[in-house]
């Protein structure tokens with residue numbers, strides 16, 4: 567995997583709701599229940615339309631965890647014509663498929679049954695483990711308890727959902743906690759075989775949060791963690807870093823395989839102060855390894871047929887589309 571080409575996915579980011587039952591000390595994405603706390607159908611359709619015309623292959627649904635547990639939320643979701651955010655997500659996933667994009671959902675922790683029916687319209691799903699350590703940043707976060715996250719990731723394995731997980735670095739964990747978190751992910755993958763990528767994401771302090779002045783981890787810690795991840799994780803798991811948060815060109819040499827989802831039509835709503843590099847810049851970051859587009863479901867899982875029947879034709883078509891684009895790009899490079 568070390569010398570394989572660097573990959574990325576072209577996506578359109580839809581933050582369906584900012585309401586969340588957790589209170590992570592590092593997060594500015596979360597907002598209280600109020601006007602505009604649910605993305606309207608019109609806004610969502612706009613992002614899907616723009617994404618499709620920009621050649622995106624993935625619709626990324628990321629939002630607050632179990633928002634229905636927050637008082638007054640139901641009124642806001644009902645205004646869009648749904649009784650839960652997952653019903654809304656399911657509807658928009660179907661719309662995304664009609665627009666020609668593969669849905670990938672990161673909704674936080676989900677109940678087994680919810681995971682099961684949402685997976686019927688998703689090509690892949692994700693949930694960051696964050697860390698196996700009990701840390702103050704996760705006080706008042708029922709969904710960030712390590713055992714709760716681990717169970718959810720295992721459930722995705724039982725359901726054969728191609729899965730993205732990862733670590734958030736510098737939130738109060740120690741070096742040995744990072745090793746422990748990676749061992750846990752490796753162990754889950756050995757049992758279920760569904761982890762396609764692990765994100766090594768560095769925490770970025772945000773103004774107005776409890777962790778505004780919290781020290782950040784430097785590139786050397788990120789690099790060490792990537793190397794440790796490469797040692798601990800099975801070879802078939804890709805290591806992803808977000809190119810808008812870290813010094814990606816330097817970290818490539820540490821064992822990175824992938825630059826994750828990059829959205830040409832929206833900002834990164836979780837890290838709005840960090841714009842993504844332009845798609846042309848990804849080529850510079852990847853250097854001699856070269857850069858190629860991938861789908862949100864990796865080849866291995868396409869071959870195994872780990873996707874719902876409704877996605878068969880679209881996966882086939884998009885696979886051919888990106889193959890053609892990748893060939894044209896590599897031809898241009900060799901001229």
Ligand SMILES: O=c1nc2n(C[C@H](O)[C@H](O)[C@H](O)CO)c3cc(O)ccc3cc-2c(=O)[nH]1
Nearest residue numbers: 575626672691692693730826827834836862
């Ligand atoms: O733009 C972002 N994309 C995030 N993504 C998107 C991700 O980079 C891509 O959608 C996947 O690589 C799938 O192609 C996540 C996906 C997950 O499943 C879990 C966590 C994340 C976290 C982020 C994030 O913080 N910012």
Ligand SMILES: C[C@H]1O[C@@H](n2cnc3c(N)ncnc32)[C@H](O)[C@@H]1O
Nearest residue numbers: 592593694734767768769770771836
């Ligand atoms: C969607 C993912 O975004 C990450 N996330 C949440 N807040 C921050 C932040 N301040 N800096 C970096 N990553 C963050 C978490 O790991 C979450 O699971």
Ligand code: SF4
Nearest residue numbers: 586588590593596630
């Ligand atoms: S990081 Fe996710 S779970 Fe934590 S408060 Fe923000 S939206 Fe909620």
